Amino acid sequence: MIRWLLGLSDAVRHRARSRSWPADRAAGRRGEDLAHRYIERLGMTVVARNWQPSAGKGEIDLVAWDAERLVFVEVKARSGDEFGAPERNVDAQKREALARAARNYARRAGVAWDRVRFDLVSVVFGDPPRISHRKDAFRLDRTL
Numbered sequence: 001m002i003r004w005l006l007g008l009s010d011a012v013r014h015r016a017r018s019r020s021w022p023a024d025r026a027a028g029r030r031g032e033d034l035a036h037r038y039i040e041r042l043g044m045t046v047v048a049r050n051w052q053p054s055a056g057k058g059e060i061d062l063v064a065w066d067a068e069r070l071v072f073v074e075v076k077a078r079s080g081d082e083f084g085a086p087e088r089n090v091d092a093q094k095r096e097a098l099a100r101a102a103r104n105y106a107r108r109a110g111v112a113w114d115r116v117r118f119d120l121v122s123v124v125f126g127d128p129p130r131i132s133h134r135k136d137a138f139r140l141d142r143t144l
Contacts, residue, residue, distance in 0.1 A: 027125070031077025032061055035121040038131050039064055039073065051105060058101030062121075070111045072102045074137075077123040090120060090138070099140040 036046055039062065048063035062073035074090055098118065106116055120137035124130040 031123040058097040
């Protein structure tokens with residue numbers, strides 16, 4: 001029952017966003033909503049969404065704790081997979097931007113870089129949406 005209500009509230013929220021936001025931005029936010037709920041069901045605790053450093057570029061879609069590890073989650077959402085899997089859009093440049101923002105967040109939170117992990121959640125919209133989670137999806141130079 002609760003899952004049904006959450007799905008209904010997601011649909012209502014998405015419809016409202018679709019009226020006033022560009023389609024890609026509304027779809028991206030819906031993907032983040034689904035990913036947020038998904039990783040919480042895995043037992044992770046989300047502590048930030050769409051976090052941006054005060055100086056510099058980059059944005060982290062979700063920041064969560066998984067036991068003693070700080071996890072930076074990149075969410076990729078697509079209406080279909082005819083152009084390939086959504087995670088294919090996380091190239092070296094995107095990983096570098098994520099690393100800079102993550103380093104900033106970890107430093108501010110007082111978390112050692114060796115306790116950080118980067119996950120990737122892909123959402124392909126459909127009925128029902130397909131969600132895949134790649135834990136420790138990529139590793140970055142620990143000296144960044």
